[in-house]
Amino acid sequence: MxxxxxxxxxxxxxxxxxxxxxxxxxxxxxxxxxxxxxxxxxxxxxxxxxxxxxxxxVVAFNGHITISNYDSNVSNESIVPISLDQDFYPNFNSVEGIKHIQGVATKFGIIRTETDFEGIVLKGVGTDYNWSYVQEFLESGSLPVYEGNLSNDVVISKYLANRLGFNIGDTFQTLFGKESVEQLPFQRTFKIVGIFNSGFNDIDKNFMIGDLSHIQRMNKWEKSQVGNFEVYLDDFTQLLEKEAEIRSNTPSLLNTQTIEERYRTTxxxxxxxxxxxxxxxxxxxxxxxxxxxxxxxxxxxxxxxxxxxxxxxxxxxxxxxxxxxxxxxxxxxxxxxxxxxxxxxxxxxxxxxxxxxxxxxxxxxxxxxxxxxxxxxxxxxxxxxxxxxxxxxxxxxxxxxxxxxxxxxxxx
Known part of the structure; x- marks a missing residue:
């Protein structure tokens, strides 16, 4: 010492x-x-x-990285479809650190009730959708099961449910536009099986989750076509690095975008x-x-x-x-x-x-x-x-x- x-x-x-x-x-x-x-x-x-x-x-409802077609569309609606027949789908084996990849599509619509209406974006998901990310935010009801057949079951946000007076088991009509404004809109009836609350206004006020088959039929797409792919990573800190790897391992006609770019302000x-x-x-x-x-x-x-x-x-x-x-x-x-x-x-x-x-x-x-x-x-x-x-x-x-x-x- x-x-x-x-x-x-x-x-x-x-x-x-x-x-x-x-x-x-x-x-x-x-x-x-x-x-x-x-x-x-x-x-x-x-x-x-x-x-x-x-x-x-934000990631739970959008994925870490989005793969979509290059187009001038800046809305929340999928316009140009992508085929599911890709080398990176359903398993992105060429890039390490990819947890899951799923095909989705979105379409703008208007929920109509006897006394009110509300604009929404239907997020269509298929059999490959990983519901575990949404499960955490489910407040009541259950998650729908889509097995390839057309299903009218949807999950909506607590905000929309309170705004329109909906409860579990209620049905409602939604109008979707066609290519020409002169044509009558598509009309679909959905049934509420679950209510989620993310607490994130940009999601709760706009999105409801439903069957991808509805969007495919309205857009006259094939069953093998989606609006974009959502990619989930193992580690968020590698977001930019993995985005560059994914971009280099996807066709040149496809665009990649990180969640930080989509929600830059947040x-x-x-x-x-x-x-x-x-x-x-x-x-x-x-x-x-x-x-x-x-x-x-x-x-x-x-x-x-x-x-x-x-x-x-x-x-x-x-x-x-x-x-x-x-x-x-x-x-x-x-x-x-x-x-x-x-x-x-x-x-x-x-x-x-x-x-x-x-x-x-x-x-x-x-x-x-x-x-x-x-x-x-x-x-x-x-x-x-x-x-x-x-x-x-x-x-x-x-x-x-x-x-x-x-x-x-x-x-x-």
């Missing part, structure tokens, strides 16, 4: 240390680090949680939370560092005589600085311990019991404040805070080299 660590340990364990003038200031320094870690953990966990939750909702909005989080982390580390600097300066002034004696005995300035840095390290670790204990505890309670909710769920796309507890960012945050505080303490410790042994020993 080196003697600097030995002296620092004796100082920390002494009763005079705990009842000294510096004790309240030391406690304030520890409290600053504790509060800082708690605030930073909450900021990161809620920021990542909100990003993850919104991203999951993803730009959730990225703002990163800037807010970085700002909070910087402020908290600075505040904690300043409090620790104050505590260290008080410790140095309180131990001036000890510093003089150690210098008189031949200790170097760096050795004495190490004594106080060891002491400060103990205080920082103590603050980190309590900060992690309280912060992770609060996050775990919110994750399990969902006590805190957003006052305006429509603004944030979720009703409950989501949290994401990840070991990676917790470790990085603690290491970063520890190093930052310790580096900030190197500056005030320089004052030790300015202390004269003779004056220090006589210091009272």
């Amino acid at each position: 080196n003697y600097e660590f030995f002296i620092a340990k004796r100082i920390i364990g002494s009763k005079s240390y705990k009842s000294s003038v510096s004790a309240p200031i030391i406690k304030i320094g520890i409290a600053a680090i504790t509060i800082g870690i708690v605030v930073m953990l909450i900021a990161i966990a809620t920021g990542l949680g909100l990003q993850k939750k919104v991203r999951e909702k 993803f730009e909005w959730i990225k703002i939370f990163d800037n807010n989080t970085y700002g909070i982390i910087a402020i908290m580390i600075i505040v904690a560092g300043i409090n620790m600097i104050t505590a260290l300066l008080v410790l140095i002034l309180e131990r001036t005589q000890m510093i003089g004696i150690l210098k008189a005995l031949g200790s170097s300035n760096w050795s004495i600085r190490k004594v106080f840095l060891y002491n400060a390290t103990y205080l920082i670790c103590l603050g980190l311990f309590w900060g992690n204990l309280i912060g992770i505890g609060l996050l775990f309670i919110q994750q399990q019991f969902e006590l805190l909710k957003f006052p305006d769920p429509e603004q944030y796309y979720v009703s409950v404040i989501p949290v994401h507890i990840g070991l990676d960012y917790i470790i990085l945050l603690n290491i970063g805070t520890f190093i930052a505080c310790l580096l900030m303490l190197l500056i005030p410790s320089v004052i030790i080299s300015k202390i004269s042994p003779v004056k220090a020993i006589r210091f009272e």
Whole structure:
């Protein structure tokens, strides 16, 4: 054991240390680090949680990457069909990290009731559709089963159900336009078997999910034709990389588009939370560092005589600085311990019991404040805070080299 660590340990364990003038200031320094870690953990966990939750909702109904025909159509309606007879369908074996691929189509329509009407987009899905992504958002009823025969069962959003007064088991008529405005529209009768609530307005206000066969018949497509393909990935962080790989492994006549490109405004909005989080982390580390600097300066002034004696005995300035840095390290670790204990505890309670909710769920796309507890960012945050505080303490410790042994020993 080196003697600097030995002296620092004796100082920390002494009763005079705990009842000294510096004790309240030391406690304030520890409290600053504790509060800082708690605030930073909450900021990161809620920021990542909100990003993850919104991203999951958008992806669940659209896929990570869309493969479609090149055309000038900017609406939500599928115009030019794509054949299912593709090398990448039903299994995209040429690209790793593809979880699932499915063929879908969309068509604009108007729901008509005796007292009201509402514009919607029918999303037609087939036997290859993976309902597990929608299952999480199903509030009542059940998911339809499409086995290749024409089915009138649909799933609509809670928003549309409340807006039009629909319940499970109700039937309604929907009108779909034809190629010529002079022709009478297609009329289809659908039955509600399930109601979902994604909390995402762009989806809830516009989409209902039904049988792909309806769109194929109205558009006079073959059974082997769809509007586009939705591709689901194993890892969202590889979105751009996989989009490039998929593009290079699909015919040149087909276009690929990521979910970030389709919902650019939404993803730009959730990225703002990163800037807010970085700002909070910087402020908290600075505040904690300043409090620790104050505590260290008080410790140095309180131990001036000890510093003089150690210098008189031949200790170097760096050795004495190490004594106080060891002491400060103990205080920082103590603050980190309590900060992690309280912060992770609060996050775990919110994750399990969902006590805190957003006052305006429509603004944030979720009703409950989501949290994401990840070991990676917790470790990085603690290491970063520890190093930052310790580096900030190197500056005030320089004052030790300015202390004269003779004056220090006589210091009272």
